[in-house]
Each structure stands twice: as structure tokens, then as C-alpha cells.
Amino acid sequence: MSTSTIERNAETSVPVLDILSARWSPRAFEAETPIDEDKLASALEAARWSPSASNTQPWRFIVARRGTELHAKIDAALMGFNREWAGRAAVLIAAFAEQTDADGNPRPWAQYDLGQAVAHLSVQAHSDGLFVHQMGGVERDRLAELPGVEDRFAPISVIALGELGDPSALSEKLQQREVAPRTRRSLAETVIASA
Structure with missing residues (x-):
């Protein structure tokens, strides 16, 4: 079974950018090829330039390449079936939201802005031929213990990033989902009011 023979473009109800309709979140990642560092840098740069409230940029990332101790620590913090597949990704990125500024003032929009940054990262990566899968099933307390994480940064999610792999390497259940x-x-169900 190969994802290259499966149509993955979304059937949108109105036209959208091709890159948006083609973007999807696989679980089958190529487990050997190292990350293309230029493409990774472009994805992170896209995240850096995403919009944020008052330009506060309340996102931080820990980027861990496969084969490193940091990658293993992030992989170990994953929960449930995410542990079955995510470790094959060339990169695991732990995503954090700055819940308060340096003076302790709350930043209630931080998670929203982090989501925008990850969306920009995701679209740029897909444009460059990489794939992204975001995961909320993670032990956040373990991510909070990673090096360099200050108390004001709340761990939110983990992002698997890399090249598309062979779905046959997945369990039967995950192959079906793939x-x-x-x-x-x-x-019409998404827009609850419009005037």
C-alpha cells in the first residue's frame, strides 16, 4: 500500500489554495533519511513570521532530530498510539506558548498565536515536500522538564516533521487511518452566524 497512489487532496466546497487542499497529516514517516536542514529552517522561519497579538510572538519550539537524546525524550513524552509511529519522523518539535510575559502579565492569546505559528510552519513544510502531524496526546509535564524551558512557557503539543514513509510499516489499524x-x-456547520 502506497500513499503515492492514493488521492489525498481535500474535496473543498469552494476553491482554496492548492497547497491547503493538498496538506494532510500522515503517520507514516520515512525512518532513515535525515531532515533537509534548509527545508526545516524554512518551516521554522515561516512560523517566526506568523502574526501575533501586539507582535508578542509568544511561541517557542524545541527542535529535536531523530537519533538524538532530545528526540528520544520528546518521543517518550508522547501518549497512546502516537508512540507507535511518531518516533520515525526525522524531527520532533515540542511547541510551547508563553502564558505570561517576563513581568508576569498574562498572555491569554498565546495558544491562539502558537496555533497560527504552527499552521504557517505546516504549510511551508508541505510546500517544500515535507509532512507535518500535530499531536496533543503528550505528557506536558515531561515536556516542561526539557532543557531551556522556563516556567512561563506552557507545553502545548508536539509536531512530527519529515518525509512521507511507507504506510505498510504501520499497524493495520493505523494503515486504515492513513x-x-x-x-x-x-x-455551513462551521460558520454559526453570518450577516
């Missing part, structure tokens, strides 16, 4: 049709609720 090739299942992409679905979303309708636009």
Missing part, C-alpha cells in the same frame, strides 16, 4: 478519506464538517 488511507481513510479526508473529511470535514460542512462550511
Whole structure:
């Protein structure tokens, strides 16, 4: 079974940018090839230039390449079936939101802004031929213990990033999820009011 023979483009109800309709979140990552450092840098640069409230840029990332102790620590913090596949990704990125500024003032929009940064990272990576899968199933207290993490930075998620792999390396259950049709609720259900 190969994802290259499976149509993964979203069937949108109205036209969107091709890169957006083509972007998807695989679980099958190529487990041997190192990350292309230029493409990784571009993805992180896209995140850096995403919008944020008052330009506070309340996101931080810990970037861990496969084969390093840091990658193993992030992989060990994953929960559930994420542990079955995510460690194959060339890079695991722990994502943090700055919940308060240096003076202790709250930043209630930090998680929203982090989400925008990760979305920019995801689209840039896909544009460059890499794939991203975001995970919320993670032991956040273990991520908070990673080097360089200050108390004001709340661990939110982990991002697997790398080249697309062979789905046959996954368990049967995950293979089925890998090739299942992409679905979303309708636009009418998403927009609850419009005037």
C-alpha cells in the first residue's frame, strides 16, 4: 500500500489554495533519511513570521532530530498510539506558548498565536515536500522538564516533521487511518452566524 497512489487532496466546497487542499497529516514517516536542514529552517522561519497579538510572538519550539537524546525524550513524552509511529519522523518539535510575559502579565492569546505559528510552519513544510502531524496526546509535564524551558512557557503539543514513509510499516489499524478519506464538517456547520 502506497500513499503515492492514493488521492489525498481535500474535496473543498469552494476553491482554496492548492497547497491547503493538498496538506494532510500522515503517520507514516520515512525512518532513515535525515531532515533537509534548509527545508526545516524554512518551516521554522515561516512560523517566526506568523502574526501575533501586539507582535508578542509568544511561541517557542524545541527542535529535536531523530537519533538524538532530545528526540528520544520528546518521543517518550508522547501518549497512546502516537508512540507507535511518531518516533520515525526525522524531527520532533515540542511547541510551547508563553502564558505570561517576563513581568508576569498574562498572555491569554498565546495558544491562539502558537496555533497560527504552527499552521504557517505546516504549510511551508508541505510546500517544500515535507509532512507535518500535530499531536496533543503528550505528557506536558515531561515536556516542561526539557532543557531551556522556563516556567512561563506552557507545553502545548508536539509536531512530527519529515518525509512521507511507507504506510505498510504501520499497524493495520493505523494503515486504515492513513488511507481513510479526508473529511470535514460542512462550511455551513462551521460558520454559526453570518450577516
